[in-house]
Amino acid sequence: MNGADTAWILTSTALVLFMTLPGLALFYAGLVRAQNVLSVLMNCFAIAATVSVVWLVVAYSIAFGEGNAWWGGLGTSFLSGVGLDTIRADTTLPETLFFMFQMTFAIITPALIVGAYVERIHFAFVVAFSLVWVVIVYAPVVHWVWGGGFLSEMGLIDFAGGVVVHVTAGVSALVLAIMLGKRRGFPNEIQPPHNPGMVMIGASMLWIGWFGFNAGSALAADGAAGMAMTVTHISAAAGVIAWSAMELMKYRKASLVGAVTGMVAGLATITPASGSVGPIGGLVLGLAGGIVCFTITQFVKQRLKIDDSLDVFAVHGIGGALGTLLAAIFVSAALGGAGLAEGMDTGSQLGVQALGVVVVAIWSGVLTFVIATVLKMFVPFRVKLETEVQGLDLAMHGERGYHNL
Amino acid sequence: MNGADTAWILTSTALVLFMTLPGLALFYAGLVRAQNVLSVLMNCFAIAATVSVVWLVVAYSIAFGEGNAWWGGLGTSFLSGVGLDTIRADTTLPETLFFMFQMTFAIITPALIVGAYVERIHFAFVVAFSLVWVVIVYAPVVHWVWGGGFLSEMGLIDFAGGVVVHVTAGVSALVLAIMLGKRRGFPNEIQPPHNPGMVMIGASMLWIGWFGFNAGSALAADGAAGMAMTVTHISAAAGVIAWSAMELMKYRKASLVGAVTGMVAGLATITPASGSVGPIGGLVLGLAGGIVCFTITQFVKQRLKIDDSLDVFAVHGIGGALGTLLAAIFVSAALGGAGLAEGMDTGSQLGVQALGVVVVAIWSGVLTFVIATVLKMFVPFRVKLETEVQGLDLAMHGERGYHNL
Amino acid sequence: MNGADTAWILTSTALVLFMTLPGLALFYAGLVRAQNVLSVLMNCFAIAATVSVVWLVVAYSIAFGEGNAWWGGLGTSFLSGVGLDTIRADTTLPETLFFMFQMTFAIITPALIVGAYVERIHFAFVVAFSLVWVVIVYAPVVHWVWGGGFLSEMGLIDFAGGVVVHVTAGVSALVLAIMLGKRRGFPNEIQPPHNPGMVMIGASMLWIGWFGFNAGSALAADGAAGMAMTVTHISAAAGVIAWSAMELMKYRKASLVGAVTGMVAGLATITPASGSVGPIGGLVLGLAGGIVCFTITQFVKQRLKIDDSLDVFAVHGIGGALGTLLAAIFVSAALGGAGLAEGMDTGSQLGVQALGVVVVAIWSGVLTFVIATVLKMFVPFRVKLETEVQGLDLAMHGERGYHNL
Amino acid sequence: MKFIVAIIKPHKLDDVREALATVGIEGMTASEVKGYGRQKGQTEIYRGAEYQVNFVPKMKIEIACDDGVADRAVEAIRNAANTEKIGDGKIFVLNLENAVRVRTGETGASAL
Amino acid sequence: MKFIVAIIKPHKLDDVREALATVGIEGMTASEVKGYGRQKGQTEIYRGAEYQVNFVPKMKIEIACDDGVADRAVEAIRNAANTEKIGDGKIFVLNLENAVRVRTGETGASAL
Amino acid sequence: MKFIVAIIKPHKLDDVREALATVGIEGMTASEVKGYGRQKGQTEIYRGAEYQVNFVPKMKIEIACDDGVADRAVEAIRNAANTEKIGDGKIFVLNLENAVRVRTGETGASAL
Numbered sequence A, B, C: 001m002n003g004a005d006t007a008w009i010l011t012s013t014a015l016v017l018f019m020t021l022p023g024l025a026l027f028y029a030g031l032v033r034a035q036n037v038l039s040v041l042m043n044c045f046a047i048a049a050t051v052s053v054v055w056l057v058v059a060y061s062i063a064f065g066e067g068n069a070w071w072g073g074l075g076t077s078f079l080s081g082v083g084l085d086t087i088r089a090d091t092t093l094p095e096t097l098f099f100m101f102q103m104t105f106a107i108i109t110p111a112l113i114v115g116a117y118v119e120r121i122h123f124a125f126v127v128a129f130s131l132v133w134v135v136i137v138y139a140p141v142v143h144w145v146w147g148g149g150f151l152s153e154m155g156l157i158d159f160a161g162g163v164v165v166h167v168t169a170g171v172s173a174l175v176l177a178i179m180l181g182k183r184r185g186f187p188n189e190i191q192p193p194h195n196p197g198m199v200m201i202g203a204s205m206l207w208i209g210w211f212g213f214n215a216g217s218a219l220a221a222d223g224a225a226g227m228a229m230t231v232t233h234i235s236a237a238a239g240v241i242a243w244s245a246m247e248l249m250k251y252r253k254a255s256l257v258g259a260v261t262g263m264v265a266g267l268a269t270i271t272p273a274s275g276s277v278g279p280i281g282g283l284v285l286g287l288a289g290g291i292v293c294f295t296i297t298q299f300v301k302q303r304l305k306i307d308d309s310l311d312v313f314a315v316h317g318i319g320g321a322l323g324t325l326l327a328a329i330f331v332s333a334a335l336g337g338a339g340l341a342e343g344m345d346t347g348s349q350l351g352v353q354a355l356g357v358v359v360v361a362i363w364s365g366v367l368t369f370v371i372a373t374v375l376k377m378f379v380p381f382r383v384k385l386e387t388e389v390q391g392l393d394l395a396m397h398g399e400r401g402y403h404n405l
Numbered sequence D, E, F: 001m002k003f004i005v006a007i008i009k010p011h012k013l014d015d016v017r018e019a020l021a022t023v024g025i026e027g028m029t030a031s032e033v034k035g036y037g038r039q040k041g042q043t044e045i046y047r048g049a050e051y052q053v054n055f056v057p058k059m060k061i062e063i064a065c066d067d068g069v070a071d072r073a074v075e076a077i078r079n080a081a082n083t084e085k086i087g088d089g090k091i092f093v094l095n096l097e098n099a100v101r102v103r104t105g106e107t108g109a110s111a112l
């Protein structure tokens, strides 16, 4: 065990949990109507609590157990065999800590999907779906990429979860949004975010927390962590600049919500590449992420008329996929990257990256469709129109977000 | 000195201060009326500032000075004798850092009591009481349990403060609530929380900060810290699930404020045991904490009709005591725990735990009564009815929480 | 490279960025009218993003490149020559991490200036000015003091930026405020802060983050970091007490905004001295900072009638300068400090400190005047009166802070 | 002239606005209010206790109009705001003696 | 019918609501308003400066009722809202020409 | 007596209050409202889409006064609220049958 690495990952675990509680929760809650603010916060909070238990019971084992190329088996359920002094293989960390650090990823990934179905979904479905999804969709993908499964065998570059986190969440979000249908009034009479300041607070926490997400994925306190933090930060900044520039060109105004959305786009894009590229790579990926996600956001909502309400697919799915592909290019030492693994050239690496994205996208999309189709036979899927109109807070949770009378 | 341990405790100190500022402050402020939001924030902020100075001047010395079985004496007042290179005995940390880490506990403990007297107490009393309380009630108990005093001699298990923090605060809160009397309109016309979202933000910060509180109490970046973080997190999650389940059974709705209250219950319960139990223990303690605290909350308010306004006793006092007792059981290696100290069996350990709880509860209750009785001769205790009706913000602090006109 | 030091500075980097995003942004945004809340948040967010890129492109090199006594040259632009394993000279840290840690200072310094021009400045000017200012004003001063430039040669004590951060920002703020002119209605019809709770949240984040700012400036996880954290915290607490005491004497009420402003004053004052003084020094500097800044705040606004809207000069400029001077006194071992550098006596040290403050103040003031004078020929400086009346959020950013209809 | 005060369900505001346009009314003033009546508020829960909320959120619309269109305006509001559920609201008609447009000083119907 | 507008202290809302029930009035509309009058607002302090707040928070209650109960309604409000302190508020009585229940279309007194 | 309802631009509130004082009116009730009329709201942008905001923030002022001063009051409001821009607002005058001061029970003009 290495104490310094342990100290940094203890911190990173706190940072990544902070991304969801309250970071992502606020980011999403500020974007909806005032009558739904609590339901969004509650979705994220309930996912965090229930997924944590499922992670202990079975999901961690499926993701990181011995197992085979496809899954990790059930041998490590309830952390059986893991004690105070157990060190996680191939790391310098106590396994309990590795378990915790990875848990924070398992929490935020289904929480990202919340953005697709806000303001109209039934709370019971949110919890049921998230739990099943983490076990069936997420945990196996983790095993393929980080648990020694077949994608890692093939040499897929996904340092901190472009595929594992953002593609899985983004594609699943798109499928759910289509199945659930549009919010009343979408797209023309949708109200603007009820509290952009809340969105910015959440976004800032996501930015800070992402240091734990990406630099923490080095699993050590060393130069790799330092470089990961650097490219992550530069990419976030570039994403802000790119998105704001697009808005300025289109409306001669740069909005706060736009700026923070560009930040998320830049961060989602750099995530898979944050262990491979250099500062220049971070700059380019951030700019690319901002511009591409801005374009897709409008395409999905205005052309396809799909109410992926908070743009989970356009920002996370596309950003994560884009970064996974670009990693193959900017990993090259010539562009300041860490260099290709031996035996790989840019073409072959790009092939592996593309394969990883496609396989995981299909896996996530198909299984999400199956899970939701089955679940909605047993659990209410969408709320009544009247409830949707009044807002979910009072109807689902017996509370109101703002009391001034 | 060990750099890695130092790095983690520097971080933990920031995390635990973050629990109070702004974590606990927001958690409490969101629960009151909009006209009292600033007074609650100010109570917590003023306590943090003034207690810090008192800690330097005398309280740290009483808690951690050489002294005897009962108190630490005054030898370390103003950190005299402590320099850049002084290492805290029995640790690998600079003593200045140990002083800071412990200070954050001394800040949050009286701040927890704020929940008992909101919306009707006079600000001057809050400050005066908190300072005296930290010196007379809190510091000696710290010495007994963590400073080499008689309870540590007896082998009391209280890793991070179930007795030291939660029982002292909970019992003192109950006594103050009784002495101060009910808020106008209690219990029937009490208004629901003016901003549950603010409560959730604070709760999330408490969750994150609690990693510093419990895992930091390992005073090292090692497997013990990893395990403490794990059981702490699992217990919080279980607390959320338990409380929400109770609400669902009773009202067919799970509220956000309920979920986060369950989280606090789970965290308060695991705190004393977080150095002794394993993941299963964490799960059980969290569930137990959620269910028991839910029940006691209603008993205190609806049966006893005591206006412990934000349920400090029911959640912290009971949770901390429950966890202290259960620690004796789940410490056993058979249940995945660290194992009993030699010479101890479950029965004898349970005896020590019970003794610790009872002694500290009596000490806190009696002295709180004495301190408040004396202080209110010199400092205004409760505000005028008209001030209470208008709200404390404008009357006490010359400010209003929300300006939109 | 030292892993423990690296772990702590990774954390500190996150903490200092957290000071700006969202700490300072919220601190400032809560102080303005509800119609300008987003513009303030956007100013801070846009500064963070754009300055980050400029820091990579050129400013870091000017500040920390080899260079000469006056600037660091352009050799390290785009971090050229810095790889995964490059260690920053005179530290035990990866240079990428040192780059990131210092970047967070480069972000918050221009963001501090935001307080001078809120509610009436044009967004385009904010971005343009901040970028030019970081390159021309800030980066060279960093080189003089921390990059081996002439002020460090002379033995100036500025551990964490009393001169580098607070004097540069404070003086520049004052100059900009004068050039920009008063807000409509200043000083008599200015509205009180629209959300003091938001101010307190931001202030709490500043307090926590300042641990990374000052204790992080030790660039190591050791006793120096522990002592820096201790004196920083004590000074913040003392600042709160001093400011609140002044208010109590004057109005018989202590306000929340006053308390948190005292905290900032205490923190700005200790910043330059946080590597030199002991706990007593921290206590005295905090009290001095609170009292002096309280007095100057009123002098600037009520006597000089300068609308330095959020008191950047009075709190940061004066606090930073005061602390820089007092450092010369409380550094002495007799007062619990680290002791004077050999060859220095209190008088000579005081001379160096005074010189540093004066030189940097003049440099910042004159150049800010020049930059603003030139920039306003090309970029709109102040918004139209109607926009100012309606608020900047809708006009500049096409958004509104609070939607309830 | 008449001064019409309508209390409606908040989400009906846009429908009512559009309905009024069809009868030629292009101006109105809306505000958030809390209503008490037959429709009871939902209960809120807080830490194991239930609270009855007496007042429910409503939208108030005030319209000044010429006597001639008043009846059609009332009818338009009624149809647009009606959901056939308790709590749909009320329409009150008061007499308006005079109206002035601040900008021009026009008075009477021409000020509307 | 009458249209009664009462400006009261916010915390008196529930008392007034109950008082009105005793005279048979089961419906009303309330809203938060800011009042200016003899009662002066408290001063606010901000960084060493004091600000006079001109407007104080009040609650406005609007009640449509039959002519017959109007006087009793006014009396009920007065008694319930009275604290014998400056700023207790005012009650204004206007004439109400017509009332319509959106849901049913009932008009006049039966719409209340 | 008259019951004057004025819809003005929010930042004009203090000017209007002062103007009313000059004609001897020392009491009024203000509230935030949203206005719809000729003046169109600015557009808001959200993630690459533009939204037209139909309602613009306005301030509503209600003043009860004696018949004698009503005209001067209206004039005072007009002058103080006028910016010669669309959206300056409207002033509506209704008849007020009675007024009661809660604290004292005074009625009529002496209650104001």
Ligand SMILES: Nc1ncnc2c1ncn2[C@@H]1O[C@H](COP(=O)(O)OP(=O)(O)O)[C@@H](O)[C@H]1O
Pocket: D007, D034, D035, D036, D037, D038, D039, D040, D056, D058, D085, D086, D087, D088, D089, D090, E026, E027, E028, E029, E030, E062, E063, E064, E065, E101, E102, E103, E112
């Ligand atoms: N007598 C009244 N005076 C003023 N407003 C009223 C009155 N009665 C009802 N209202 C308003 O109308 C709303 C709807 O009335 P309610 O009795 O709940 O249902 P309905 O409109 O179907 O009769 C109430 O919430 C209240 O705002």
Ligand SMILES: Nc1ncnc2c1ncn2[C@@H]1O[C@H](COP(=O)(O)OP(=O)(O)O)[C@@H](O)[C@H]1O
Pocket: E007, E034, E035, E036, E037, E038, E039, E040, E056, E058, E085, E086, E087, E088, E089, E090, F026, F027, F028, F029, F030, F062, F063, F064, F065, F101, F102, F103, F112
């Ligand atoms: N002339 C008026 N027109 C409308 N509202 C008024 C008028 N005068 C007073 N009010 C309202 O009544 C409230 C109380 O009046 P105030 O003069 O303060 O005390 P009192 O009710 O004891 O006379 C004020 O805050 C204001 O809201």
Ligand SMILES: Nc1ncnc2c1ncn2[C@@H]1O[C@H](COP(=O)(O)OP(=O)(O)O)[C@@H](O)[C@H]1O
Pocket: D026, D027, D028, D029, D030, D062, D063, D064, D065, D101, D102, D103, D112, F007, F034, F035, F036, F037, F038, F039, F040, F056, F058, F085, F086, F087, F088, F089, F090
């Ligand atoms: N017919 C009406 N009834 C009630 N309020 C109105 C009416 N017409 C306009 N208003 C109010 O007056 C405000 C200003 O009116 P508008 O037509 O925008 O400009 P102007 O006052 O210059 O004619 C509107 O925002 C609305 O609040």
